[in-house]
Amino acid sequence: MLIVVAKTGNIGSSTVLELLLDERADRNDIDVRVISSGAKMGKAEAEYVADETLSLKPDLILYTTPNASAPGPKLVIEKFAGKKAVVISDAPASKMKDTLEEKGFGYIFVKGDPMIGARREFLDPTEMAIFNADVLKVLAATGALRLIQIEVGKTIDAVKADKSYLPQITVDAVRAVEHSNFKDETAKEKAVEAYELSQKVGEENVRGCFMEKDSEQYIRTVASAHELLRKAANLADEAREIEKKNDSLYRTPHSPDGRILTKTKLMEKPK
Numbered sequence: 017m018l019i020v021v022a023k024t025g026n027i028g029s030s031t032v033l034e035l036l037l038d039e040r041a042d043r044n045d046i047d048v049r050v051i052s053s054g055a056k057m058g059k060a061e062a063e064y065v066a067d068e069t070l071s072l073k074p075d076l077i078l079y080t081t082p083n084a085s086a087p088g089p090k091l092v093i094e095k096f097a098g099k100k101a102v103v104i105s106d107a108p109a110s111k112m113k114d115t116l117e118e119k120g121f122g123y124i125f126v127k128g129d130p131m132i133g134a135r136r137e138f139l140d141p142t143e144m145a146i147f148n149a150d151v152l153k154v155l156a157a158t159g160a161l162r163l164i165q166i167e168v169g170k171t172i173d174a175v176k177a178d179k180s181y182l183p184q185i186t187v188d189a190v191r192a193v194e195h196s197n198f199k200d201e202t203a204k205e206k207a208v209e210a211y212e213l214s215q216k217v218g219e220e221n222v223r224g225c226f227m228e229k230d231s232e233q234y235i236r237t238v239a240s241a242h243e244l245l246r247k248a249a250n251l252a253d254e255a256r257e258i259e260k261k262n263d264s265l266y267r268t269p270h271s272p273d274g275r276i277l278t279k280t281k282l283m284e285k286p287k
Contacts, residue, residue: 017176020074021050022065022096023081024088025057027106027129028151029161030080036165037172038270045274046172049074057081062088066095076175077101078168082131084109084116084123093121102171102182104164106131107218110186122182124167126160128192128211130218130245133238134225147242150249154214157252158207159196160187162268166195169276189215197266198259206255213248217241 021034034048051068053061069077077099081089084105093103093116102122103109106129116123132147133139155161167183174181185191189211198204224237259265267279269286277286 017046017076017172018072018074019046019048019076019078019172020069020072021048022069022077022079022092023050023052024062024065024092025053025082026055026148027080027082027126028148029104029126029129029155029164031148032152032161033078033080033104033164036161037168040269042272043270043274044272045176057086057088059088059091062091063095066092070095070099075100076171078104080104082106082108085111093119096121100171100175100182102168107215108222113184113186117184120182122171122184124164124183125186126155126164127186127188127218128154128158128160128214130214130241131221131225133221133241135234135238137231137235138238138242143242147245150245151214153249154210154245154252155192157196157256158189158192158211159194159198160192160211163187163192163195165268166276169274172274196255198255199264200258200262203255203258206251206258210248210251210255213244213251217245217248220244 023030034050037048049072051065053065077096079092079096079101084103085108097119103116104124107127109125129151132144167185170181189208192211193204193207196207198207220241221238224234224241228234228237263281268276271277279286
């Protein structure tokens with residue numbers, strides 16, 4: 017089974033999306049290819065990604081992009097119409113919910129996957145990398161990435177069985193943390209707060225990038241948002257450390273045939 021991960025632009029979860037499917041590189045039931053336009057997501061980049069993806073004749077397309085309602089991503093979605101495809105995007109993409117449902121797409125909108133503070137006076141490659149590292153820590157530790165793993169897994173199983181299943185999900189804090197499977201109540205509370213702070217980061221960066229016109233104000237806004245994300249990442253890390261200390265950390269590795277196995281105790285075998 018061939019899966020193509022198509023990317024225009026970048027959100028935090030898109031940096032590891034293909035790796036979530038085969039973390040140990042030993043699955044024998046799928047092949048994965050990645051087509052990306054890098055940071056850009058304009059019309060030319062959209063056409064390139066869509067055409068290259070379709071040329072591979074995939075059994076399943078995972079399309080990830082910031083703001084799926086933007087012109088470039090909308091072009092990609094039009095080209096993917098009629099194909100088995102799941103759109104994975106951030107909070108602003110929720111504007112596309114009805115359209116995607118009408119066109120038969122699956123979707124996973126990750127509300128805690130925030131826009132970056134993309135102001136030239138503030139953002140350089142180092143800041144960009146640290147921001148994405150903090151986003152990944154929040155999404156991983158709170159359960160959001162596991163939700164993607166599970167829902168894409170269900171979709172792959174459906175394709176293999178010639179059945180119809182596509183996720184249509186908006187990932188808020190409660191839904192994400194359900195998939196962390198944390199046992200400790202304090203860990204759960206920290207995880208929920210981390211995810212909700214990450215959502216706030218996205219709101220503040222939208223304001224700093226598109227609404228604030230005074231440079232002194234927008235620099236402060238995006239810098240503050242990045243510091244807030246750092247706090248969220250630390251909370252997410254604290255939540256996971258509680259579970260590790262209690263030897264109750266839930267793990268979901270893939271088997272070579274693609275099944276998702278589970279375990280809790282560190283020294284036990286996944287089943």
